[in-house]
Amino acid sequence: MQHYFNPMSRAMTTLWMFAELQVEPEQVLVDIQSGETATAEFRPINPMGKIPVLVDDGVVVTEVAAICAYLADKFPEKHLAPELGSPLRGRYYRYLFVPGTTLEPMFTVNSMGISDYPAMSVGFGDMERCLTTIEEMTPAEDWVLGKQFTAADIVFGGTLDFFVQTGGIERPSSKLRAYVRRLKDRLAYQATHDPSWH
Ligand SMILES: N[C@@H](CCC(=O)N[C@@H](CS)C(=O)NCC(=O)O)C(=O)O
Numbered sequence: 001m002q003h004y005f006n007p008m009s010r011a012m013t014t015l016w017m018f019a020e021l022q023v024e025p026e027q028v029l030v031d032i033q034s035g036e037t038a039t040a041e042f043r044p045i046n047p048m049g050k051i052p053v054l055v056d057d058g059v060v061v062t063e064v065a066a067i068c069a070y071l072a073d074k075f076p077e078k079h080l081a082p083e084l085g086s087p088l089r090g091r092y093y094r095y096l097f098v099p100g101t102t103l104e105p106m107f108t109v110n111s112m113g114i115s116d117y118p119a120m121s122v123g124f125g126d127m128e129r130c131l132t133t134i135e136e137m138t139p140a141e142d143w144v145l146g147k148q149f150t151a152a153d154i155v156f157g158g159t160l161d162f163f164v165q166t167g168g169i170e171r172p173s174s175k176l177r178a179y180v181r182r183l184k185d186r187l188a189y190q191a192t193h194d195p196s197w198h
Pocket residue numbers: 008009010011032037038049050051052062063064065100
């Protein structure tokens with residue numbers, strides 16, 4: 001497996017996923033600052049010119065959430081996903097998908113100072129709804145599926161960690177701060193993140 005990554009990117013989340021699995025892929029460092037994602041070598045791998053990318057036996061997987069979900073299913077013995085067919089799978093998917101499809105676009109638009117958009121038709125609605133959803137979805141104890149830590153915590157929790165760290169969430173609740181603290185206390189988080197984030 002090749003993992004195309006850069007430490008100053010969303011690929012930190014997939015790096016963390018590998019650390020939780022205790023699996024070591026071949027790491028391919030992509031210099032996004034110098035435009036390596038736009039080269040003739042990289043674009044055929046991901047026409048979006050984005051990292052992270054996972055290549056597993058010739059199969060290309062892009063998107064943080066898809067890579068984490070793929071890896072959790074590839075290594076079922078690590079128990080980073082609820083079993084196939086379990087009703088918990090619905091909750092698991094919700095936490096995997098809501099960050100990239102709904103929260104990230106809202107926080108990006110907000111950081112650009114754009115407020116003139118049709119809340120009814122854009123997928124993210126508005127900031128008030130996103131913050132209420134985050135608060136409702138944040139677990140008061142343990143992890144998003146209860147006692148079992150899963151890839152959904154890496155994707156959803158990792159996104160909240162980033163929003164808090166970068167000021168996107170200006171006033172995180174004590175419940176949210178405690179959840180992020182639990183994530184940061186994990187050895188695999190600490191092994192993959194710069195100490196200034198711990
Ligand atoms: N939707 C993608 C976003 C990936 C993304 O935006 N990656 C950025 C780094 S954080 C990137 O590769 N930028 C390089 C570029 O656009 O040239 C995902 O979830 O993986």
